[in-house]
Amino acid sequence: MKAVCGLDVHKDSVYLCILSEFGELIEKVFGVLTFQLEEMRDLMLHHHVVEVSMESTSVYWIPIWRVLSPHFKLNLANPYFIKQLPGRKSDVKDAQWIAECTMKELIRGSFVPPETIQQLRQYDRRIFDLNEEIVRKLSKLDAVLQRCNIRLSNYVSNVDSKSYKAVVRAISQGITAPEELVKLIHGRIINHHGIDVITASL
Template sequence: MRRVCGLDVHKDSIYMCILYENGSKIESVFGVLTPELDKLRDLLVSHHVCEVALESTSIYWIPIWNILSVDFSLKLVNPYFIKQLPGRKSDVKDAEWIATVLQKGLIRGSYVPDRMIQCLRQYERRNHELSKNIVHAEQRMDMILQRCNIRISNYVSCISCKGYQKVVNAIISGESNPKVLVTLIHKRTLNKHGRQVVEDSLNGFVSDTDRDILRQYRDERMQMEQHKSENKAKMQAICEAHYCEELELLQTLPGIKEESAANIIAEIGVDMKMFLTASAIVGWAGLKPRNDQSAGRIKSRKITHGNKYLRKILVEAAWSAARTKDSRFMKMYQRLLARGKSKQKALIAVARKLLVLIWNMLSKKEAFNPEYKRRIQAA
């Protein structure tokens, strides 16, 4: 007799329902500490449960998955796809509903990568977080300088450029003479805006408190940059040890270098069996146009929701590929612009094309061949 289990996962509790084929059920509630999870596992083993489905609630499902994955076939379920019909609702009924739809084969599991890919993903997403924090620290530094009426950010290309950072370091060190500070700015900036204008933008009043806060933000930024470098090195070591072939394959695509290749592997892994078609992985990444049509009228063609981390990596790679001279991606990008598409839509289309190629390359273990399409057309 087939037995399945549904788990409704919360921050501090887990509601369980074991369902038999004859309709009988066993319900219970467990805590989330490791001894409680061990009790849950032992109970499932004693009842000979073959399949377990659990909701992907925040990160609370991960410890449960790690303990149960050794003994059971697990399915991680998006709560959006198993919403109950309107009516009475409770946590116990949620667990029973999950078990019911699992028993009837009405749900499919979400993609859960293996342990090594999860390690890669942790480093990659930590770097994504660090990048945002670095930008925030730079913005706070500029806010302090603006308060001091130092307006150099109005003239440099960006607040992360070397000239700007040299000025910040000099001010932290106690330098306040505009004639000295202006010598740290790149000549191109001086020629573009005029030396006197740039010098005037460096003429302000900086208090000791301002210097102290600037130093704190500067040190935070430097520490975060160091952590990013450490994470990249660890990702590189993991990829070279376990995914060397895939790392090299991905780098044959225009716009994808070593770092981007490692980030892509961290998000999608190297086994494409979880994504049966290229269209499936495109939808999972949120790069597929929405099919919103009624009475023959198209209401929307916006891209769907999906993996925002992967989408960001692919859009950055697409931008690089679209600027690669004489590449098919550059021609595709320019062709879409000529048809009246916006730069953003054209870039999304190139990113989608890249992901389709990546799926095929990893599925077949073949490098990118720019001449492949031409050979087919010639034949």
């Protein structure tokens, strides 16, 4: 006996509807904690569910996908596509409608990359966030120096350059004399703008 399942995913709950090929319905609501998702998985296994469909609701579907993916064929559907399918009655719950569409093979699942690729994407997003945070911190650091009328950033290529960081490090250690700080500036910058200008900027 073929059985499919539709899941209506929310932030703090998952509405489940198991539908057999003979029209038998099993409906239940689960929480989203790991042990609750495992209980939901076990219920599906008990009723011999072979295929599960859910909507791609924010990021809330991801933990559910990870718990279920080793055991079932999964479909991740665009909510807009689900709502556009013809024939839905007004009193049918979302999970039941998803289950009915799955049974009729109307669900066109979105591509979900393998677990390894998902992990690599997480690393990539984290690196991107860290790089953005570095840029923000450097910008705030330069704002502090600008308030003190230290205008070195006007003359270096960027505030992440070796010369700029060397000057900041020296200032943090108590060295504030421009004649000392200018010694930390790369010769190319000195030659381009002149030592008097760079010294004045410090």
